[in-house]
Amino acid sequence: MTFAYWDIADGAADLHEHGHEQEEVWHIIEGEIALTVEGEERRLRPGMAAIVPSNAHHSARVLGPCRALVADYPLRPNLPGGGN
Numbered sequence: 147m148t149f150a151y152w153d154i155a156d157g158a159a160d161l162h163e164h165g166h167e168q169e170e171v172w173h174i175i176e177g178e179i180a181l182t183v184e185g186e187e188r189r190l191r192p193g194m195a196a197i198v199p200s201n202a203h204h205s206a207r208v209l210g211p212c213r214a215l216v217a218d219y220p221l222r223p224n225l226p227g228g229g230n
Contacts, residue, residue, distance in 0.1 A: 147217055147221060148168075148217065148218040148221050148222040148223075149215065149216075149217050150215070150216045150217075150225065152213065152216055153213050154177070154179065154208055154211065154214070156208075157208070158208050159208070160205065160206060160207045161205055161206035163182070163203050163204065165201050166200075166201070166222065167200055167201060168219055168221075169197065169200045169218070170217070170218045171196070171198070172190060172196045172198070172206075172215075172216050173195040173214060174191060174192050174193070174195070174212065174213075175192060175213040175215060176192055176211070176213040177192070177210055177212030178190065178210060178212060179206050179208065179212045179214065180207040180209055181196050181204065181206050181207075182205050182207070183196065183198050183199075183204045184202050184203055184204070189209070
């Protein structure tokens with residue numbers, strides 16, 4: 147698994163639509179973000195989580211400062227700091 151803490155600043159660029167073989171879970175710690183999975187947008191607030199299925203097209207729209215824990219399975223070695 148790969149775990150990443152994302153500290154997203156107000157005014158940060160949105161996360162472009164993409165897909166990957168890993169299943170992904172977004173858990174929001176602070177703030178709010180709009181996560182779109184296969185064309186369906188959900189606003190996530192603190193304590194909420196969303197699952198992105200394997201190979202699903204998804205993107206994120208920044209709504210302000212936000213902190214999130216994002217977990218991918220299996221390992222995503224191509225992420226910065228992903229390694230083995």
